[in-house]
Every structure is written in structure tokens, then in C-alpha cells.
Amino acid sequence: MTEASNYLIAIDDGHGLAPLTPGKRTPFIQSIGRFIPENEFNKAVAAYLIKELKRNGFNTVETAPTDFDTPLSTRVNTANKARADLFISIHYNAFDGTFEGRNPEGFSAHIDPSGGKSEKFAKIALGHLTKGTVQKNRGVVKQQLYVTAYTKMPAVLFELGFMDHSREALLMIDKSFQQECARELAMAVCEYYGVTYKTEKETPYVIQPSGKQTKVGEAIMLRDVQTYARPEFGTQVPIVIKKGAKRNIYEIENGWYRLYGGEYIPSSYGKNFTFIATKKEQAIKNEGSIRRVLVNGKQVGAFKEEDSILRAISDALKDSPQKIEVEEK
Numbered sequence: 001m002t003e004a005s006n007y008l009i010a011i012d013d014g015h016g017l018a019p020l021t022p023g024k025r026t027p028f029i030q031s032i033g034r035f036i037p038e039n040e041f042n043k044a045v046a047a048y049l050i051k052e053l054k055r056n057g058f059n060t061v062e063t064a065p066t067d068f069d070t071p072l073s074t075r076v077n078t079a080n081k082a083r084a085d086l087f088i089s090i091h092y093n094a095f096d097g098t099f100e101g102r103n104p105e106g107f108s109a110h111i112d113p114s115g116g117k118s119e120k121f122a123k124i125a126l127g128h129l130t131k132g133t134v135q136k137n138r139g140v141v142k143q144q145l146y147v148t149a150y151t152k153m154p155a156v157l158f159e160l161g162f163m164d165h166s167r168e169a170l171l172m173i174d175k176s177f178q179q180e181c182a183r184e185l186a187m188a189v190c191e192y193y194g195v196t197y198k199t200e201k202e203t204p205y206v207i208q209p210s211g212k213q214t215k216v217g218e219a220i221m222l223r224d225v226q227t228y229a230r231p232e233f234g235t236q237v238p239i240v241i242k243k244g245a246k247r248n249i250y251e252i253e254n255g256w257y258r259l260y261g262g263e264y265i266p267s268s269y270g271k272n273f274t275f276i277a278t279k280k281e282q283a284i285k286n287e288g289s290i291r292r293v294l295v296n297g298k299q300v301g302a303f304k305e306e307d308s309i310l311r312a313i314s315d316a317l318k319d320s321p322q323k324i325e326v327e328e329k
């Protein structure tokens, strides 16, 4: 087994924030009311990647540690002078700078046309990147790029998605996606050097089961879906629901769906699962009791029949409410 501490990995986050590298940002995104600079993503992933690599025993060197758009020659010189063993550059791609028209998507690994060890690492990394969030794998791209041409060690520039693809643009500010990219790249470094990847210590987040257990519908997973302790990213618990699996849903809040055990799954703009609010069989054996249906905290009705409750929920869902609850009266 190889010692990770024998290796120095150069981490390069593309472009800069202040001043913002011209053109290196998403189109204006209505839903969040702003642009996302490319470096905002690159920088976050680079920081997570350094954390991951250090935890696994590797040494790291940052080629652009400030928010400035560090010149490419400085980046290359830093890696060469430090005699880094591997150079990883983090970027987010762009096609035509608009959300309109043709919108390519996916991630790719860019290397010098000479291939060699860079190609070997690039292929390993693409293999890991395909395992997370469902994205198109655009493969290895051989081209002349300054940072991959002038670095003396194997070097790969990753474009981890497209800034002008509406779904992938929003992934840029999704903390769990940033962390996932970093984790997958760290796993690739480990595999490349024959080092066993160490998983992060079990998360301290604890699921709080809720007393209210009346089903509001069912979710059928469209892909493997990560679960969270709270309705927010960054609180993931080590439970992944497999693609095709069905789960009962007990509460819906701002795009987060609560499961029986109290854990949450995000709908991720409908990409994670299909939600069905109507259901034929009885969810609750407890016949005779009256249950109140609350939409955004306001009671819309009190019902004895399961069908009536489900109809009320279906009706309420048409207005995309923030929160639906069913309570025993």
C-alpha cells in the first residue's frame, strides 16, 4: 500500500472573484435573482477537495489561494516549483452564455494531447464523477490548454458542468453537489495512487422522528436519493434510497419531503422522485378518528375518511404550498 504522505497534489481553482473574471459567470438566474460567478463554485470545490485530500494523508498546494484571478503562468510556476505530483484544475463550462437555444450539459476532463499519466488519472476521475449526481459524462478531451501544457506533472482540468445549462447552473451553489464533486475527485486521487479512501467520520446529524405520522402521499425514486436529517443541504445522514424504491411521505415543506423515520429527501426540481398524492389503501388503521388537514399552517378541513383527506391534499398541492400537515384532532 502506497503512503499518501509521499504525494503533493496541486489544486487550482479556475479564475477569480474580485475582480470577477469577465464573462466567467452564469446568465442571470431569475429564481435566485443573481449571476453565479464561475469561481464561486471552483473555489468551494477546491476547498472541499483540499480538506478531503488532507484527511486522506496527501499534501496539497494551492496555485491560486487568493480571490484574484491569478495569472495562468503563476499557477503553473507554483505547481512546478513545489514539484507537485499531480495538478487538478477545477472549472465549470460554458457554451454560448445563455439559457436559450441549444444547451449542452455534463462534465469533462481536459488533458494535454500527449495523454500519458494525465489520461490515466482523467479516466479514473470520470469513473468516480459518474457515480454521483446524474450528469452527462462528456469524457476525456485532448486539447492545448496553458495549465495542462506547461505543468511538469500529470495535469487534468475538470469542467464539472455547464454554467449556461439551467439545471447545472443551480448545482453550482448546491453545497452537497460541491462536496460530492470534491469527494469523487479525492476518491480518484486515492485510486490513482493505490491509497484506500477514508470516508468522513459519521455525520453528527441526528434524525428527529416526528409524532405526526399520517401519510400525505408516496415518492418513487427516479435515481439514488440522499437523505437529510433536516430540510436543508449539508445535513445528510448515511441513508441513500435506491432508484426505483417507493417511500411514504408524511410532510412536504419547501421542496423537502419527510419520510416515516423523520428524515427528509429533496425533490431537486422533480429530478429525484415522482410524488403521488393519491393512494387507494388506508394509510391509517385508526378508523373513526378525525384528522385535520393544514396547508401553510391553516386548516382546510377535518375529515374522517382517508379518501377525503387525500383529496384535500391533492387539491392543496395544485397551488404548490410551502407546507402540508395532517394532524389527529
Ligand SMILES: [Zn+2]
Pocket: 014, 015, 024, 038, 091, 092, 093
Ligand atoms: Zn473556467
